[in-house]
């Protein structure tokens with residue numbers, strides 16, 4: 001079954017604990033934590049202490065999406081804070097293979113994200129090493145943006161070049177709602193990130209269910 005990862009970017013900062021409990025009880029599988037540095041993307045969000053506080057509170061998998069330059073500087077602290085999955089951007093890294101090994105050496109699962117204009121073929125020679133590929137379906141930096149439709153074709157293409165039997169997660173992030181989810185799952189997505197669709201909906205259970213069907 002597809003794994004649903006609510007993006008805490010859209011949660012109520014002053015009621016974070018309540019929002020996390022709510023999505024946990026509503027059937028979420030992972031918590032998606034968006035880390036932004038104001039350099040790689042034009043926005044600043046959370047650091048490793050935020051992950052630590054959440055990890056102390058929840059049993060859900062902490063899926064940390066690093067939208068930062070030089071992520072290798074911060075991988076040790078995010079891993080120590082309890083990040084279960086650490087995803088770095090292909091566009092933010094010079095030695096991707098080395099950075100992926102570094103994440104795994106620190107005990108976390110390794111993910112690589114690509115921006116909307118990056119070809120999935122760029123990842124062909126790292127697919128044997130990663131646990132997750134994240135296809136961004138908006139330009140990273142902000143929640144609440146419109147889904148970029150050609151992301152569905154990118155998922156299909158990615159699935160076609162994925163090594164057999166490795167069980168690499170194919171994740172999509174940005175503008176995902178119920179109608180789009182169906183097409184993404186059909187194309188091969190195994191994990192869906194959703195911020196606005198889940199947290200802007202009073203009935204989180206219904207919102208999460210609508211992504212799975």
Ligand SMILES: O=C(CO)[C@H](O)[C@H](O)COP(=O)(O)O
Pocket residue numbers: 007009010032034065067138139140141142143144145173174175176193194195196197
């Ligand atoms: O990485 C992200 C933005 O850079 C967020 O995870 C993403 O935008 C989720 O929010 P929404 O579902 O509202 O688009």
Ligand SMILES: [Co+2]
Pocket residue numbers: 007032033034065173193
């Ligand atoms: Co994200």
